[in-house]
Structure formats: C-alpha cells, structure tokens
Amino acid sequence: MSDPIRGIGVGTGSAAGPVARMASVPALPAPRPVTDPAAEASAVRAALGAVVTDLDERAARVSGAGAEVLAAQAMMAADPVLADEAAALVERGTDGAHALTAAFDGFRAALVAAGGHFAERAADLDDLRDRAVAHLLGLPVPGLPDPGHPYVLVADDLAPADTALLDPARVLALVTVRGGPTSHTAILAKALGVPAVVGCAGAMELEDGRHVLVHGADGVVEPDPSPEALGRAADRERRRRELLAGVQGPGRTADGHPVALLVNLGAPHELAGAAAADAEGVGLFRTEFLFLDRAEAPSRTEQAAAYRKVFAAFAGRRVVVRTLDAGADKPLPFATSADEENPALGVRGLRTAARDPELLETQLAAIAEAAEAGTAQVWVMAPMVSVPREAAEFAARVRAHGLPLAGAMIEVPAAALRADRLAEVCDFFSVGTNDLAQYTFAADRTLGSLAELLDPWQPALLALVAAAARAAAEHGRPIGVCGEAAADPELALVLVGLGITSLSAAPASLPEVRAALAARTLAECRELAELALLAEDAADARGKVRSRIAGH
Amino acid sequence: MHSIQVTVGSRSGLHARPASLFVQAAARQPAKVTVGRPGQAPVDARSLLSVLALAAGCGETLELTAAGDQAQDALTALADLLASDLDAAA
Numbered sequence: 001m002s003d004p005i006r007g008i009g010v011g012t013g014s015a016a017g018p019v020a021r022m023a024s025v026p027a028l029p030a031p032r033p034v035t036d037p038a039a040e041a042s043a044v045r046a047a048l049g050a051v052v053t054d055l056d057e058r059a060a061r062v063s064g065a066g067a068e069v070l071a072a073q074a075m076m077a078a079d080p081v082l083a084d085e086a087a088a089l090v091e092r093g094t095d096g097a098h099a100l101t102a103a104f105d106g107f108r109a110a111l112v113a114a115g116g117h118f119a120e121r122a123a124d125l126d127d128l129r130d131r132a133v134a135h136l137l138g139l140p141v142p143g144l145p146d147p148g149h150p151y152v153l154v155a156d157d158l159a160p161a162d163t164a165l166l167d168p169a170r171v172l173a174l175v176t177v178r179g180g181p182t183s184h185t186a187i188l189a190k191a192l193g194v195p196a197v198v199g200c201a202g203a204m205e206l207e208d209g210r211h212v213l214v215h216g217a218d219g220v221v222e223p224d225p226s227p228e229a230l231g232r233a234a235d236r237e238r239r240r241r242e243l244l245a246g247v248q249g250p251g252r253t254a255d256g257h258p259v260a261l262l263v264n265l266g267a268p269h270e271l272a273g274a275a276a277a278d279a280e281g282v283g284l285f286r287t288e289f290l291f292l293d294r295a296e297a298p299s300r301t302e303q304a305a306a307y308r309k310v311f312a313a314f315a316g317r318r319v320v321v322r323t324l325d326a327g328a329d330k331p332l333p334f335a336t337s338a339d340e341e342n343p344a345l346g347v348r349g350l351r352t353a354a355r356d357p358e359l360l361e362t363q364l365a366a367i368a369e370a371a372e373a374g375t376a377q378v379w380v381m382a383p384m385v386s387v388p389r390e391a392a393e394f395a396a397r398v399r400a401h402g403l404p405l406a407g408a409m410i411e412v413p414a415a416a417l418r419a420d421r422l423a424e425v426c427d428f429f430s431v432g433t434n435d436l437a438q439y440t441f442a443a444d445r446t447l448g449s450l451a452e453l454l455d456p457w458q459p460a461l462l463a464l465v466a467a468a469a470r471a472a473a474e475h476g477r478p479i480g481v482c483g484e485a486a487a488d489p490e491l492a493l494v495l496v497g498l499g500i501t502s503l504s505a506a507p508a509s510l511p512e513v514r515a516a517l518a519a520r521t522l523a524e525c526r527e528l529a530e531l532a533l534l535a536e537d538a539a540d541a542r543g544k545v546r547s548r549i550a551g552h
Numbered sequence: 553m554h555s556i557q558v559t560v561g562s563r564s565g566l567h568a569r570p571a572s573l574f575v576q577a578a579a580r581q582p583a584k585v586t587v588g589r590p591g592q593a594p595v596d597a598r599s600l601l602s603v604l605a606l607a608a609g610c611g612e613t614l615e616l617t618a619a620g621d622q623a624q625d626a627l628t629a630l631a632d633l634l635a636s637d638l639d640a641a642a
Binding site for chain 1: 563564565567568569572575576595596598599600601602604605607639
C-alpha cells in the first residue's frame with residue numbers, strides 16, 4: 001500500500017487498472033565521438049526500421065483514414081534518402097542521435113519553407129524523429145502507450161492530437177500532471193465517460209503496470225489498492241450506474257420543466273454512437289470535417305450526401321447544423337488567410353462568408369437538399385455572430401433556401417449583450433461557452449496556464465449567458481448551450497436556472513446531466529443560478545453550488 | 553538516359569496522396585528515376601520526403617529522368633501518373 005496521490009477530480013465515477021505511461025519526447029544527449037561508424041550507421045538504419053515496423057503494425061490494426069495516415073508516416077520513415085543522409089553523417093563522425101535529428105531537420109526545413117500543405121507535414125517529421133531517436137537510445141517511444149490490454153493512461157498532459165488516437169475501449173481512466181478542470185484532458189474524459197484526475201503532481205512517479213484506483217469525484221489516485229478498497233469502489237460504481245440507468249428519456253427537472261438533452265457531433269465515425277444515444281437530437285453538428293485537409297471546398301453534391309446520412313440517422317429528431325467555422329484553430333486554404341497575426345480575432349466563422357459568399361451558399365443549398373430528403377427537424381446556425389445585422393443577413397439566406405429555422409451562436413460578448421436585437425431577427429440561440437469564455441476574458445483557450453480564467457463557472461461568463469437567456473425568453477426563442485459547460489451536471493443545473501432550454505454535450509456525459517436535472521426543481525435550479533452569479537469567482541461559484549446541492 | 557517533361561495534374565499539387573502514389577510507383581520501377589524542376593538539381597523519385605520537399609504545385613512542369621533497365625517504360629508510366637489528377641482518384 002502506498003499513500004494516495006491527489007489532484008483535481010473530473011467526473012463522478014471510479015475505475016481501477018494497470019498504469020501505462022505516455023513517454024515524453026527524449027532529450028537529445030550531448031554529442032559524443034563515434035568509434036565504430038559502421039556499427040553506428042547500422043544502428044541508425046535499425047532505429048528507422050523499428051519506427052517503420054511500429055507504424056505498419058498500427059496501420060494494420062485500424063482502417064480507413066487512420067490507416068492511410070499511418071501508412072504515409074511509415075513511408076516517410078522508410079525513405080531511402082533519409083536513411084542514406086543520416087548514415088552519411090555518421091560516416092563523417094556525427095553520433096547516431098544527432099545524425100538522425102539533422103537528417104530529419106533538413107527535410108523539415110524544406111517543407112516549412114514550401115509553406116501551405118507542405119508545411120503541415122513538419123509535425124509528422126518531428127514525431128518520426130523523436131520516435132527514431134528514442135529507438136536508437138533505447139528509451140520509451142514517445143506517444144500513446146499500447147500495452148495490449150485496458151489501462152489507466154498517465155501522462156504529463158494530453159494534446160488534442162494524442163487524444164484523437166485514443167481507443168475508448170482500452171482507456172479506463174486518465175491521470176495527468178498538468179491541466180485544470182476545463183483542460184483538454186478533462187473534456188476528453190467526459191467525452192469518453194471515464195474518470196480522470198488532472199493537475200496531479202505525483203502522477204509520473206507511477207510506474208508502468210502498477211495497479212491504481214482512480215476516483216473522479218474526489219480527485220484521488222490510490223496506488224496498489226487493497227481488495228477491500230476495490231470492492232467498495234466497485235459497489236459505489238454499480239450504485240452510480242444503477243442510478244443513471246434509472247432515469248431515461250427526454251430531459252426534465254423534478255417538476256417536469258423540459259430541458260432538451262442533445263448530443264454534439266463532429267465526425268462521421270461518431271454518428272452511430274450519437275444516433276444510438278438516449279438524446280432528443282443533435283445540438284451541435286460541426287461540419288468542419290468535410291472541409292479539413294483539402295485544397296478546395298467540397299461540392300454541393302458531396303456535402304449533401306454527408307448531411308443526408310446524419311439526417312437519416314436522426315429521422316424525426318432535431319439536428320442543429322452549424323455552418324462552416326473556419327479560421328483560428330481550423331485554418332482552411334480556401335476560406336482563411338494565412339497571414340493574420342491574431343487568427344482567433346480574425347476573419348473566422350460567419351465572417352468568412354463576407355469574403356466568399358459562395359462557400360456559405362453552397363453549404364446552405366446542400367443542407368436544404370439533404371433536409372428535403374429526410375424527416376429530421378433541421379435547424380441551421382452561424383458561428384461567430386457579432387452584430388444583429390450579421391444574424392439578419394444569415395437568417396435571410398437560410399430562409400431563402402427554404403430552411404425554416406435560422407439561429408445565431410452566442411460566442412462573442414457583443415452578441416450576448418445585444419441578444420434582444422439578435423432575437424428579433426433569428427429563431428434560436430446556441431451559446432458556445434468555450435469561445436465565449438475566451439473572448440470575455442481575453443484569454444487564449446488553447447493556453448493551459450489561463451485555465452482558471454476559462455473556467456465556465458466564472459460569474460462574468462454566467463452573467464452573459466443570463467443576459468442572452470433573458471432576451472431569448474422575452475422573444476420566446478429557444479437557447480441552448482453546446483460548450484463543455486453543458487457536460488458538467490452541477491453547472492447544467494445553474495444553466496437551466498439561468499433560462500437555458502437545451503443542453504448539448506458528448507453522448508457519454510448526458511446520463512449524469514439527465515439524472516441531475518431529474519433530482520431538482522426549476523425553482524431550485526434558479527436558486528443555484530443566483531448563488532453562482534453572486535459568487536466571487538469560479539471556484540467560489542462551484543463551491544457554493546456544490547454545498548447547496550449537498551445540503552438539499 | 554531518358555528524360556521527359558510533365559505538368560503536375562493533381563489539384564493539391566504533388567502532396568500527400570498524390571506524392572505517395574507517385575513515389576510508390578517509382579519504387580516499383582527497375583530503372584533509377586529522378587524528378588525535379590528543369591534546370592535544377594533533381595531528387596530520387598523513390599524518396600517521399602525529397603518529392604514532398606520539391607513542393608511542386610498543380611500545373612508546374614517537372615522533368616523525369618530515368619537510367620537503367622526499362623528506363624523508357626518507367627518514364628511513360630510515371631509521366632502518366634504525374635499528369636493525372638490523383639486527388640480525384642481518392
């Protein structure tokens with residue numbers, strides 16, 4: 001038995017399993033003289049060969065686009081000119097690790113200089129270089145572990161690129177050294193429906209294979225748990241699951257006030273899971289997946305075919321489609337310009353439509369064509385609306401395509417402050433809490449060090465949500481929340497108390513939100529909202545709401 | 553030694569999938585094939601990284617050179633591939 005390690009808990013469940021660590025990038029050792037150039041050169045070739053073998057094995061285990069990406073990376077690592085250049089450097093006296101680094105960096109510089117799509121491959125080369133150097137030095141290979149059995153993932157921090165590759169069937173829990181309650185790891189844990197402990201300083205001392213018990217509710221990781229502790233956790237987990245399973249169907253408060261529970265959808269592979277979830281529809285259908293990694297926009301026919309699949313899977317249910325949200329962290333060669341100094345404040349979201357109206361016209365035509373072919377209730381909304389005129393112009397274009405419901409995302413504080421005017425010209429709102437927090441607090445949402453400002457419990461953020469909800473109610477307009485805030489069962493109660501009429505989140509987080517709503521009346525939600533609005537800061541808001549809930 | 557000039561037909565240029573297909577085809581040839589901009593140093597057509605680093609865009613002219621067994625056949629096959637729109641083949 002060892003002492004428990006503490007951090008910030010995410011989720012309410014517990015899970016136990018063996019640790020698998022995500023190794024960090026190997027540090028390049030000091031240069032050393034080469035005594036046997038022939039042996040060193042063959043070690044360099046063997047290290048590249050090992051990278052190719054790893055990638056080929058992984059490619060064989062996945063299918064579709066994932067396999068194609070891995071196969072392309074394997075081809076890069078297998079490049080004969082790359083190996084020859086590294087070997088030639090070794091022959092001239094450079095040690096293997098530095099020779100590999102120099103050979104990769106030569107190509108990297110050429111790709112970066114070429115710009116555009118070519119420069120996007122630079123990150124692949126960095127990853128291949130780190131893997132090859134790790135193999136050469138006999139260090140653990142950086143990247144996601146693959147122990148071949150379910151595991152508790154322990155990492156310094158997780159980036160979106162790592163987590164896209166996570167196999168949800170294998171990951172039992174997440175533990176990271178860095179990160180806060182709204183970090184990417186926390187978001188991912190909610191999406192996977194697994195417990196997590198983030199900001200856990202002692203996490204990297206847990207060795208691979210060591211058994212741990214992870215408690216999401218109290219943020220504790222117990223190494224070498226006793227059979228009794230495991231038994232207690234399993235009992236609690238069973239009771240928790242029974243409680244969640246006991247509440248099903250449309251979302252409503254204890255006194256029957258309806259709150260639509262919807263899923264977020266952003267990629268074709270999520271469709272089956274999203275459609276099977278107990279949800280009233282899709283609250284946020286992100287359409288970027290059709291546009292990413294392409295030189296030109298997809299045709300109307302291609303888009304319509306993709307939308308038709310989604311509308312068919314949600315026949316009879318609501319699907320809120322967000323039109324293309326290009327720019328900022330999702331640059332597209334045909335929609336965004338590469339020379340903006342501040343892309344998050346640049347021509348992004350609906351603003352791209354002013355520069356290239358055809359892009360939006362084609363998308364709306366495709367949505368209308370697909371909507372016509374199915375029975376889903378199709379709502380269409382624009383990202384990054386700032387002023388009422390933009391909302392009015394967007395709504396007019398949506399209606400011109402025969403689509404009845406046009407909405408505006410509330411992501412810019414200006415839109416929240418003038419929500420009464422926006423509500424006059426469009427049919428519904430959807431609050432994107434992540435971007436609204438970024439713009440309200442002037443805090444880059446990709447910076448982990450600003451996590452506290454970006455906390456969705458910040459009273460200033462909640463005040464803007466309240467203002468938008470009040471305006472929506474006065475005009476009888478529905479207003480949803482589709483940011484990560486909607487996945488937090490306690491914050492969901494606050495949002496409903498503020499006047500939010502629907503919540504959209506990852507399918508795995510809906511059961512807890514549904515159970516939380518079913519246990520409270522609308523009047524209680526309003527009291528909780530009042531407590532949060534009057535709090536000093538995010539931690540105070542969360543703390544006051546939690547203790548009120550516990551006291552009820 | 554044989555050579556031929558070809559215009560890149562892929563819409564996104566000699567990038568990603570088009571580059572992979574071209575390099576895989578070059579690796580299957582018994583002849584040694586190089587590719588480059590006319591008048592500039594060519595690169596090994598079997599090297600994906602070298603071909604990507606050319607950063608050849610759609611509509612650019614590239615020169616293929618082949619030496620060795622079935623050099624002419626290799627040029628014909630690879631020139632056809634380079635001139636077609638490999639993005640559309642996806």
